[in-house]
Amino acid sequence: MPALKYNMVTILGATASGKTAVASHLAKSLGGEIISADSRQVYRGMDIGTGKDLSDYIIEGTLVPYHLIDIADAGYQYNVFEFQRDFLKVYNSMQNRKKFPVLCGGTGLYIEAVLKGYKLIQVPVNETRRKELQKMSLEELTSILSRYKELHNTSDIENKKRAVRAIEIEEYYQLHPEIDLSFPEINSLIIGIKFDRDSRRRRITQRLKDRLENGMIEEVEKLLSTGLTPESLTYYGLEYKYLTMYVTGEISYDEMFQSLNTAIHQFSKRQMTWFRKMEREGFKIHWLDGYIPLPEKIERIKQWLQP
Numbered sequence: 001m002p003a004l005k006y007n008m009v010t011i012l013g014a015t016a017s018g019k020t021a022v023a024s025h026l027a028k029s030l031g032g033e034i035i036s037a038d039s040r041q042v043y044r045g046m047d048i049g050t051g052k053d054l055s056d057y058i059i060e061g062t063l064v065p066y067h068l069i070d071i072a073d074a075g076y077q078y079n080v081f082e083f084q085r086d087f088l089k090v091y092n093s094m095q096n097r098k099k100f101p102v103l104c105g106g107t108g109l110y111i112e113a114v115l116k117g118y119k120l121i122q123v124p125v126n127e128t129r130r131k132e133l134q135k136m137s138l139e140e141l142t143s144i145l146s147r148y149k150e151l152h153n154t155s156d157i158e159n160k161k162r163a164v165r166a167i168e169i170e171e172y173y174q175l176h177p178e179i180d181l182s183f184p185e186i187n188s189l190i191i192g193i194k195f196d197r198d199s200r201r202r203r204i205t206q207r208l209k210d211r212l213e214n215g216m217i218e219e220v221e222k223l224l225s226t227g228l229t230p231e232s233l234t235y236y237g238l239e240y241k242y243l244t245m246y247v248t249g250e251i252s253y254d255e256m257f258q259s260l261n262t263a264i265h266q267f268s269k270r271q272m273t274w275f276r277k278m279e280r281e282g283f284k285i286h287w288l289d290g291y292i293p294l295p296e297k298i299e300r301i302k303q304w305l306q307p
Contacts, residue, residue: 003307004100004305004306004307005187005189005304005305005306005307006187006188006189006305007100007101007185007186007187007188008091008100008101008102008103008186008187008188008189009023009026009030009100009101009102009103009188009189009190009191009301009305010037010102010103010104010111010114010115010188010189010190010191011023011026011102011103011104011105011191011193012037012104012105012106012108012111012190012191012192012193012275012285013106013192013193013194013271013275013290014106014194014200014268014269014271014272014275015051015106015204015207015264015267015268015271016051016200016203016204016207016268017106017193017194017195017200017203017290018193018290019104019105019106019193020053020056020057020104021053021056021294022104022191022193022288022294022297022298022301023102023104024056024057024059024064025059025294025298026102026298026301026302027064027065027100027102028059028062028064029298029302030100030102030302031099031100032094032099032100032101032102033064033065033066033067033094033099033100033101033102034057034064034065034066034067034102034103034104035066035067035068035087035090035091035094035101035102035103035104036066036067036068036069036104036105037068037083037087037103037104037105037106037107037110037111037114038050038069038105038106038107038110039078039080039083039107039109039110040236041068041069041070041105042068042069042070042071042072042078042083043070043072043073043074043076043078043236044070044071044072044073044074045073045074045219045222045223045226046074046219046223046236046240047219048211048214048215048216048219049211049216049219049220049236049238049239049240049243050239051207051211052069054069065099067090068083068086068087068090071086074223074226074228074233075228075232075233077235080109080110080113080120081120081121081122083110083113084110084113084114084119084120087103087110087113087114088119088183088184091184091186092184095184103188106271108271108274108275108277108278109274111278112278114186114188115186115188115190115283117183117185117186118181118183119180119181119182119183121169121172121173121179121181123168123169123172124172125168126168126171126172129167129168129171130164130168133163133164133167133168134160134164137160138157138159138160138163141157141160141163141164141167142157142163144167145157145163145166145167145170148167148170148171148173148174149170189286189301189304189305190283190284190285190286191285191286191287191288191301191304192275192285192286192287192288193287193288193290193297194272194287194288194289194290195289195290195291199290199291200268201265204261204264204265204268205261208257208260208261208264211239212257216239216243217243217246217247220233220239220240220243220244220247221247223240224244224247224248230244230248237263238260238263238264238267239260239264241263242256242259242260242263243256243260286301286304288300288301
C-alpha cells in the first residue's frame with residue numbers, strides 16, 4: 001500500500017449514524033484494525049444497550065479486528081484516563097504490526113483525548129494549594145500558569161476554577177519529573193457521518209424499537225440477575241437507566257419507551273454539539289451525508305487519504 005497522507009482515520013458521528021459499518025469496511029480495505037472510542041462499549045455483557053453492532057465487524061465472512069470493546073466488567077466505572085492509556089497500548093501495538101488504525105466512536109471526550117495529543121494523568125487534588133490559589137484573581141492565576149507552560153489556547157484560563165486546576169496539574173508534574181508525558185505523533189483524517197435532523201430522529205426511534213424487540217430488555221434482566229444492583233446499572237444512563245426502571249416496576253413500558261426515546265434524541269444533540277465545538281477549536285471534520293452509498297463513502301475517504 002502506498003504511503004498515505006495521514007497515519008490514522010477517525011470516524012465520528014452521533015448515535016445511529018452508521019459509523020461502525022463505515023469504519024469496518026474502511027479498515028478492511030486498508031488492512032487496518034478498529035479502535036473503539038465509545039465510553040460504554042468497553043463493558044462486557046452490555047451489548048445491545050450500548051449498540052455494539054458486532055455483526056458490522058464481519059465482512060464477507062471475515063472479522064475485522066477491533067479493540068477496546070469488552071475490556072471491563074459491567075459495574076466498573078471506566079474513565080477517560082484509562083481509555084487514553086489503553087488506546088496508546090493498542091496504537092503502539094498496531095504501529096509495530098504495521099496495521100492502519102481506524103478510531104471509531106461517538107464519545108467526544110475520548111476522541112479528543114487522542115486527537116489533542118497530550119497525555120492525561122490522574123492528578124490528585126491538592127486541597128492546601130487549592131485554597132491558596134482560590135484567593136487569587138484570574139489575572140494572578142494566569143501569570144502563575146504562564147511560568148509553567150505556554151498558553152497556546154485559552155481553555156485553561158477560561159475561569160478561575162479551570163485555572164486553579166491547571167496550576168495544580170502543572171505543579172504536580174514539577175514534583176514528579178518521572179511521569180512520562182510523551183504522546184505519539186498522530187495525524188488523523190477526521191470523518192463525520194451525519195444525517196439531517198428528521199432522518200436522525202427517525203433512525204434513532206427505529207433503532208430503539210429494533211433493539212427492544214431483539215433482546216435489550218432481556219439483557220438488562222440478565223445483568224441484574226448476575227448481582228448488579230439497579231443503582232449500579234442506572235449509572236450507565238440512557239438504555240440502562242430507563243430499562244432498569246421498567247424491569248424493576250418503577251415505570252410502565254410506554255413510559256420507558258417515551259422517556260428513553262426522548263433521552264437518546266437529547267444525547268444525539270449533545271454529541272453533535274460536541275463535534276461542532278471540536279470544529280470551532282480547529283479540528284477539520286470532513287462530513288459525509290449518511291445517505292451516500294457505503295462503497296462511495298469508502299472511496300471518498302480513501303481519496304482524502306492520498307498525499
